[in-house]
Amino acid sequence: MSDSNPNLAASDKPMIEMRQVHKWYGQFHVLKDIDLSVQKGERIVICGPSGSGKSTMIRCINRLEEHQRGQIIVDGTELTDDVKNVDQIRREVGMVFQHFNLFPHLTVLENCCLAPIWVRKMPRREAEQIAMQYLEKVKIPEQAKKYPGQLSGGQQQRVAIARSLCMNPSIMLFDEPTSALDPEMIKEVLDTMIELAESGMTMLCVTHEMGFAKTVANRVIFMDGGEIIEQNEPEEFFNNPQSDRTKLFLSQILEH
Amino acid sequence: MSTHTPHPDLSPPITNVGVIGWLRTNLFSSWPNAILTFAAAFVILATIPPLIEWAFIKADWVGDSRDACTSGGACWVFVGVRMNQFMYGLYPEAEYWRINLAAVLIVVLMIPLFIERFRWKLWLGLFILVGYPIIAFFLFSGGILGLEYVETSRWGGLTLTLVLASVGMAASFPLGILLALGRRSTMPIVKSVCVVFIEFWRGVPLITVLFMSSVMLPLFLPEGTNFDKLLRAMIGIALFQSAYMAEVVRGGLQAIPKGQYEAAQALGLSFWKSMGLIILPQALKLVIPGIVNTFIALFKDTTLVLIIGLFDMLATIEAALADPNWLGYAIEGLTFAAFVYWVFCFSMSRYSMALERKLHTGHSR
Numbered sequence: 001m002s003d004s005n006p007n008l009a010a011s012d013k014p015m016i017e018m019r020q021v022h023k024w025y026g027q028f029h030v031l032k033d034i035d036l037s038v039q040k041g042e043r044i045v046i047c048g049p050s051g052s053g054k055s056t057m058i059r060c061i062n063r064l065e066e067h068q069r070g071q072i073i074v075d076g077t078e079l080t081d082d083v084k085n086v087d088q089i090r091r092e093v094g095m096v097f098q099h100f101n102l103f104p105h106l107t108v109l110e111n112c113c114l115a116p117i118w119v120r121k122m123p124r125r126e127a128e129q130i131a132m133q134y135l136e137k138v139k140i141p142e143q144a145k146k147y148p149g150q151l152s153g154g155q156q157q158r159v160a161i162a163r164s165l166c167m168n169p170s171i172m173l174f175d176e177p178t179s180a181l182d183p184e185m186i187k188e189v190l191d192t193m194i195e196l197a198e199s200g201m202t203m204l205c206v207t208h209e210m211g212f213a214k215t216v217a218n219r220v221i222f223m224d225g226g227e228i229i230e231q232n233e234p235e236e237f238f239n240n241p242q243s244d245r246t247k248l249f250l251s252q253i254l255e256h
Numbered sequence: 257m258s259t260h261t262p263h264p265d266l267s268p269p270i271t272n273v274g275v276i277g278w279l280r281t282n283l284f285s286s287w288p289n290a291i292l293t294f295a296a297a298f299v300i301l302a303t304i305p306p307l308i309e310w311a312f313i314k315a316d317w318v319g320d321s322r323d324a325c326t327s328g329g330a331c332w333v334f335v336g337v338r339m340n341q342f343m344y345g346l347y348p349e350a351e352y353w354r355i356n357l358a359a360v361l362i363v364v365l366m367i368p369l370f371i372e373r374f375r376w377k378l379w380l381g382l383f384i385l386v387g388y389p390i391i392a393f394f395l396f397s398g399g400i401l402g403l404e405y406v407e408t409s410r411w412g413g414l415t416l417t418l419v420l421a422s423v424g425m426a427a428s429f430p431l432g433i434l435l436a437l438g439r440r441s442t443m444p445i446v447k448s449v450c451v452v453f454i455e456f457w458r459g460v461p462l463i464t465v466l467f468m469s470s471v472m473l474p475l476f477l478p479e480g481t482n483f484d485k486l487l488r489a490m491i492g493i494a495l496f497q498s499a500y501m502a503e504v505v506r507g508g509l510q511a512i513p514k515g516q517y518e519a520a521q522a523l524g525l526s527f528w529k530s531m532g533l534i535i536l537p538q539a540l541k542l543v544i545p546g547i548v549n550t551f552i553a554l555f556k557d558t559t560l561v562l563i564i565g566l567f568d569m570l571a572t573i574e575a576a577l578a579d580p581n582w583l584g585y586a587i588e589g590l591t592f593a594a595f596v597y598w599v600f601c602f603s604m605s606r607y608s609m610a611l612e613r614k615l616h617t618g619h620s621r
Contacts, residue, residue, distance in 0.1 A: 064518050090524035101519035105537050105617055114533060115523035147617040167523060 013076065015040045015171055015202050016061060021070035023056060030056050031067065032226040040170075043203045045213040045234075048223035049249060054206045057223070058173045061204070062093040075170060091119060094164030098176040100156045102148035108135065108159050109144040112166045120167065127166070134162040138192050154185030158192050165196075172196065174205040208253060214238065222246045311591075322582060334585040335592045338576045342592070345412015345567045351404060355415050358392045385426055392419075408486040412567035414596065416486075420493060420558040420568065425551050427494035432501025433540075437531065439506055450502070457499035462560055465492045470564040489561050497554045504546035508539030541615045548608040552601045569593065 016038040023031040030053045038044060046054045059065040060072060063079055063086050072079040074089045103111050112131035116122040122130075135141045138158040140151075148156055157177060164172060174193065178186045190212050197203055197216045207213070213220050213234055220237040222230045222245075230237070230246045238254075241247045270276065283293045314329025317336070325331035335342070344352055365384055368374040396419075399405040411419065438450030457465075469488040512535055520530030540547070562571040573589045576582065 062522055064521060087524055087526070090522060093522075095519075095522040097515055097519065097522075099513075099515050101513075101515035103516065103519070103534055103538075105541065105615070115525065118529050118533065119524040149617060163523070 014038055015042070015075055016204075017071070017073040018057075018060075019071040019073075021057075021060065021067045021072060023053075023060065023065065023067045023069075030226050031060070034070070034228060036221075036228065038171075038202065038204065040202055041200050042219065043197050043201075043217050044205065044219045044221060045217040046204065046206045046221045046223060047208060047210075047213070047249075047253075048229075052223040053226040054223045055175050058175060058204050058206055061171075061173060062090050062095055064095075091167060092169055093171045093173060094167060094169035095173045095175065096157070096160050096164055096177045098179050100148070100153070100160045100180075102156055102160055102163070104148050107145055107147055108140075108151070111148065111159060112163045115163070115167050131162070131166050134165045135159070137165070137195070138162045139188075152185060153181045154188045157181065157185075157189045161189075161192055161196070171202045171204070174203065174207065176206050176208070178207065178209055210238070210254065222249065224249070322585075330588050330591070331585055332588060334576075334582050334588050338573075338582075338589075341413060341572050341576060342569055343413045344415055345572055346410045347406060347412065347415065348404070348410070351398070351406060354395045354398070354403065358395045361391070362388060389423070389426070408484050409566075411486065413572045414569040416561075416566060417555075417558050417568040417570075420490060420561060421555045423490045424493040424497055424554050424558070427490075428497035428501045428550075428554070429547070431494065431498035433505050433536065435498060435502035436505035436509060439502065440509060454499045454502050457496050458503070460496075462493070462496055462557055463563060465496050466560060466564050468492075485564065486566060489564060489566060493554065493558065497550060497557075500550050500553075501547070504543050504550055505539065507546065508541075508543035509535065511542050512539050541612070544608050544612050544615075548604055552604055555601060555604070556597060569596065 014037040016036070018034050018036040021031055021034040022029070032053075034057060036057075046058065048054050056065055060067045060079075061074060067079075075092050077085050077088050079085060079089060102108075103114070106114065109128060109131055112134065113124065113127040116127040116130065117124055132141055132144065135144055138161055140155055140158055140162075143151060143155060143159070148159065151159065161177075177193070178189050181189060186209070190209060193203075193205070193212070194216055205212075205217075217234050219231055220234050221228055222237070222241075222243075224245050230241065230243050232242075237246075238250065241250055267273075272280075284290045310329045312329075314327045315332055316325045316327050316329065317332050318324065319333040320337055322331065322333070324333045340349070340352070344355060347355065362384070365380065365388060368380055369377055369384075374380075394400055395403075396411060396415075397406055397408065435450050435454055438446045439454065441447045441450070466489060469492040470485055473488060516534055516538065517530065520534045525533065558568055559570040561568050562574070567575065570593050573593050577586050577589050
């Protein structure tokens with residue numbers, strides 16, 4: 001594993017540790033022997049053809065999917081059937097979805113305040129202050145009183161990012177955050193993500209935005225058929241891919 | 257180079273606007289339509305004026321015996337004379353004020369729920385659901401604070417109809433939600449219990465349920481145990497309707513995209529919190545028409561308690577029709593019954609539509 005940022009090597013315990021993780025959907029072997037270790041502050045981009053298991057892998061980290069063999073340890077807590085551990089981890093891990101998944105019956109502000117109030121037991125006023133702070137950070141404080149249905153896709157995704165940040169997570173997972181957006185809205189979401197990356201957040205991002213990978217990631221992971229085929233620093237990864245499968249994939253997405 | 261003079265706005269052809277335009281597009285747009293229009297006009301003219309004449313113009317309104325009915329139209333005197341029974345059944349006349357008080361109380365309690373700025377709606381709603389029934393029960397049955405004891409067999413008329421309907425609604429709604437959640441549960445025992453419960457109660461007619469509750473249940477209970485017939489009917493109606501409610505709610509739950517569940521989970525919300533804060537508010541909003549449908553059916557089904565000897569409004573009207581002094585006024589009695597049921601059901605329907613509009617926050621996931 002290569003680490004482009006030298007101070008990261010200092011932190012000894014990894015934020016996320018996956019050891020020989022396997023998962024099956026019925027008979028179908030989706031994740032095969034995944035070994036992955038993510039240090040604090042690392043920004044990882046995961047790419048690969050559809051059906052390669054990349055979404056499933058990051059969804060295992062906050063147990064939206066259950067792994068059946070192996071170990072996943074997030075910030076010192078192992079994911080087991082113990083509900084307490086799962087709750088603990090979900091509080092630390094924020095997630096942004098392809099289809100935003102905002103709560104349409106609540107205003108933008110209520111969307112952001114909900115989890116801090118009901119999960120972190122924060123007083124409403126404090127939660128609202130924090131929510132406004134993050135809405136300013138994603139540059140849509142003026143939409144706070146609106147409902148998600150009244151916003152554009154890009155705005156909704158930024159709200160979704162703010163909503164996750166309100167829980168003050170130490171890890172953020174992005175599951176194809178720009179795939180459902182119109183082209184002119186992708187940039188505003190990527191800008192928000194870049195800003196977040198610059199603030200030192202640990203990020204795992206499933207995306208096909210190779211520009212984003214080049215500018216932001218410390219590591220790019222290529223998955224296919226449920227396995228991690230290759231991982232490297234972005235420069236090495238794009239200029240000097242090792243496996244044939246990676247080369248083929250890169251040629252398909254970069255040349256058109 | 258020629259300059260462009262904008263074309264002036266002209267008024268549309270006379271045949272497209274105004275009364276003539278409206279008639280053309282709505283009533284006479286084609287030959288079949290024109291024929292239908294004339295047929296409908298004929299039916300309306302043939303039925304409505306005689307009905308109005310019978311119900312209002314030639315009707316008798318005041319009096320205290322059938323001798324007052326001389327005009328040949330509807331004899332509303334019959335309904336007027338029997339009104340107290342229709343409303344209160346066999347409840348002692350001196351104690352009517354207790355029912356009236358309960359009615360006024362519920363109306364007063366409900367008013368703030370319609371005020372936009374009122375802040376304690378949730379608590380008030382809970383009080384109406386939990387506290388008010390207790391107050392109303394003691395007001396109705398008495399036996400405390402020097403109130404005369406009135407046994408439930410003397411409750412009747414519209415009062416009984418409303419008591420049965422509101423208890424049925426208030427009990428079947430939460431029970432139905434729990435059953436719906438249970439049926440979607442991943443825990444096999446919870447799931448099968450709920451499925452069996454729902455399929456059993458949906459599979460038997462309400463009349464059977466009521467018969468069983470009043471005739472068969474006492475056979476199985478140890479001798480000497482005797483619990484109230486009205487209570488048994490209420491439980492029967494509540495369990496029966498909760499099975500229907502469960503399926504309506506389940507429809508709503510299934511319409512909520514999986515992403516909503518995932519987002520709630522990812523934020524760390526527990527099962528009950530994500531249900532209560534995220535899933536149910538959306539699911540129930542979606543199925544308001546179905547819920548109200550079930551409520552309206554429940555309201556009208558309360559008339560079936562007649563067969564186990566409870567005197568709801570329709571039963572008191574039936575009884576009045578058999579009065580030798582008032583033979584031959586069945587049409588007036590039944591028209592009145594239909595009108596009262598219609599008023600309540602139509603109000604529920606309008607309220608639900610208003611609620612749907614109010615809760616509409618724009619679509620999208």
